[in-house]
Amino acid sequence: MSTSPTPLRAVVFDMDGLMLDTEPLYQAAWQRAAAILGYELDDEFYLTLIGTPTKDALKKVGAYFGPAFPLQRFTKLGADQWYRQVEEHGIDTKPGLLPLLDQLEAAAVPRAVATSSSAKQAAETLEASGLAGRFAHIVTSDQVARGKPAPDLYLEAARRLELPPTACIALEDSEAGVQSAHTAGMTVIMVPDLKKPSPQAESQAYKILSSLHQAAPLIADLLAH
Structure with missing residues (x-):
């Protein structure tokens, strides 16, 4: 699958299973x-x-x-x-997450979260994991009409970032999340957690990686073009 012709300028993260080992x-x-x-x-x-x-x-x-x-x-x-x-x-971050966030912050790349958790759950989880304050926007399932696999969470994240969805990279671990971000029009990188990617997820994801360590250079390359 190819990336969007729109220059990529922001990264939207799923939370549970992608950033956090929850x-x-x-x-x-x-x-x-x-x-x-x-x-x-x-x-x-x-x-x-x-x-x-x-x-x-x-x-x-x-x-x-x-x-x-x-x-x-x-x-x-x-x-x-x-x-x-x-x-x-406790709540552990996934390997490679913190260096990736540091890399994006150093480059002033806008960041948001699009999670199936509620606002209360997301706030508590991000606080407990030490990630509170590292994202410009947190979009939760109780803030949109439809949760994943519908595109609403990612569309709302793009709206808050003041960018078209096609200018955003989405990082996901689940099939429902990949479908959500893909339908919204984002370039999706999948890092599977407990469940292996389905054929549908494989067709919708731009890349499927084994860890966020692999995502860092790929995202840097995508943002540079």
């Missing part, structure tokens, strides 16, 4: 919450939730377990278990 924490929290309620949330099903807004993921969980499943209690237990996971393990 997906295993979410998975452990939700599986523990389900177990407390007497249900098994298996790994295969959890992978289908990655990249979708929390409210949509919760609806999927409710549909998966059926009408008798206590979704409201699961939601509270899941949040409690998440905070416990963070307290016990």
